[in-house]
Amino acid sequence: MTSITDPNLSDRFASAMEEIHNKQLKTYEEIIDITSDLSQSHKHFVKSALDTCLKKCKDDEMLFETIQAFKRDLEHKNASLKEKRHAVSETMSEIQEKEIEKEDLMQKIEKLKEEQTKRKELIESQNKANKGRLRNLQKARHVFQDHLGLEIRTIRGESQLVKGEKLQFVFRNINPSDEDSAYVITMGITESGSYQIVSSDPVLECLSVLERRLQETNNLPAFLANIRNEFICLTRR
Template sequence: MDIFKEDAQCQLNEKLNETRIKFLSLWENYNPAGFKQRYRESLKITEGKCLEIYEEEKQMCEKIQLTKKVIAEQKAFIEQTRLNMESVNKNFENIERQKQEVSEKIKKLKEGLLTKQELISTQKQENKAKLKELNTSAEMFKKRMGLEIRKVHGEQLQFIFKCISHKNPKQPFTFLLKISEEGNYEVTSCEPPLECMPLLQEKLKETNNFSAFLANVRKAFTTLV
């Protein structure tokens, strides 16, 4: 038992000796002035790192604000572009609609022009037929009743009747005639004047019988003698 006690005492003494040596070593290395200096240096390093981190965070905040500003500008640009596109689309739709309307108007004008050309062509044919009838009637009256026809200004024809007055067979009885745009016979003047001329014209318009019209005009002139 004594041997065991001695071994345990020896081991304890060794442990205590090691602890004393460590403590002394620590105590010898402990230097309050050096510890404060190292503390100040550590604080300075820490402060420098904190300043670096602060500057980095400050720059990061500036970058974030700049990015937000750029994003806002881009959003505004995109919105304005969208509005411009809508305006362009509306203008394009208006132009297409106006183009369609103009095309419809041109189509109607062309159709109206063709119709008018057809009417003019038909009217010309009718006028030719009327002139032919007029010439035929005039030739007949010229031979039988001394009628003379002259072409005067404004595409008008002058009809001159003679041999109406027994006292003066050469005395002229005249009237001017033209064909209107509507294709109707129209007396523009009469010498001497005949009060019944409007009625004779109306009857001519209804019957389209020019020979009868000339006969009636001559008969009316004879009543003036």
């Protein structure tokens, strides 16, 4: 063991203490460097985390604004869709009303067609009947005018029942004492196509009966023959 009285002991001790101090200083420097690096790393980490959080906040704000914009657009579209549905409903109602009106109009047109067909058939029937009556008149003209001196006149009529042309049948050779004396029956055809006696001169009491028989039989020559006989009977009373 070195003696405490060794004169170099103090220098060796100071040298050892300085070496220990230097080692500690070096250790402290290393700790400070590590701490500094850790501090810088922590700062970078905090800054990165802060930047990430800020970016995330901005992204969230943009996402929130986008969601709000989508909500507003959806509300607008829903409102527009509601208006369109209402318009479609009104249009469908109008179409249904038009269909009902169309159906009603078609029924009216069909009814008018049926009425027109019936009217046409009636007119054809009346024309056919009038042609038959005209043939009867022509036959009566030949029979009575050629053999019995009958005169047939055409006159205009304005009565409510019989309008247009009327015929006057003028009979002569009725009264043996006055063969030129005229006996007149005036008649026409109503709008319904039936014969209508307007008047007789002189008046015959049975004229309505003869008229009804004429309308039932449509036999004009027989009617004129009966009228002539009635005029003859009238002169003998």
